[in-house]
Amino acid sequence: MQAVTFDSFGGPEVLRLAEVPTPEPGPDEVLIRVLASGVNRADLLQRQGHYPPPRGASAILGLEVSGVVDSVGDGVRGWQSGDECVALLSGGGYAEYVAVPAGQVVQPPRGTDLVTASGLIEVAATVTSNLSLVGLRAGETFLVHGGTGGIGTFAIQYASGLGARVFATAGTPRKLELCRDLGAADAFDYHGNWLAALREATDGRGADVILDVMGAAYLASNLDALALDGRLVVIGLQGGRSGTLDLAKLLAKRASVTATGLRGRPVEQKAAICAEVVQLVWPLIESGRIKPATETRYGAADAAEAHRHLASGEAVGKVILTWT
Incomplete structure (x- = not known):
């Protein structure tokens, strides 16, 4: 699969598309074929060497994605291949596939464009x-x-x-x-x-x-x-x-x-927070009481430009990478 990687810490210019192994879903994990990846300031800090991923997390950037379920690991219930989803990650989102604990994978809000949904769950x-x-x-x-x-x-x-x-x-x-x-x-x-x-x-x-x-x-x-x-x-x-x-x-x-920080929390805490988002936030989005942020989309090959835009101070709302 392709992923946005970097070989050394530095400015946006260190980012590049590269071929990396496609992950396999472990027990209680869902493998997602990524449609879009949310870009967050934490990604900029990690690229600069100031925000290392938690122990055991992917070194690939990206804390949230949307896409469709590709396959599931042992013990996963309620998800099947082709289901649309969004996911909260500890890393690995700037890639065509990502394996995620099932508790951190939820259905997107009804009526929301799936690319737009990639920028909702982390915030x-x-x-x-x-x-x-x-x-x-x-x-x-x-x-x-x-x-x-x-x-x-x-x-x-x-x-x-x-x-x-x-x-x-x-x-x-x-x-x-x-x-x-x-x-x-x-x-x-x-x-x-x-x-x-x-x-x-x-x-x-x-x-x-x-x-x-x-x-x-x-x-x-x-x-x-x-x-x-x-x-x-x-x-x-x-x-x-x-x-x-x-x-x-x-x-x-x-x-x-x-x-407080979100990224390093245990899987059980993140699953509880994701469930709270579905219960409290998704109905507000579905009813129009909360409107998704204005977004700027870049193709995955232009991840460096996406980082420059977010760092410039000119960005409003969310920055999103797309994989289609």
């Missing part, structure tokens, strides 16, 4: 698992950074659907307007004083829950932005990995800081 699993963890409730105030990325566009809609009052940050007037169109009460330019704008919009109270992809660069500001009993969830490190936390301020606000 849905990330957002739903984290907002469930911190217990975002109706009537609370929610802030997401990077409101027009894959995570952000989904989080705005999902949090709005939960009944939260949603705010977002983004970097251009066009992106700020998109956040509002998706359901944000307002959106703030992160080049400016977004913290002051949030405080003004909330009468000085701040946000009950913040979902953050930036990490260290925003740590102090995020703490300042939290309301009393607020919860900060860090899910990305685009702004660095090491910061200073004012514990006195954290105590005074009775606030909490949580950092």
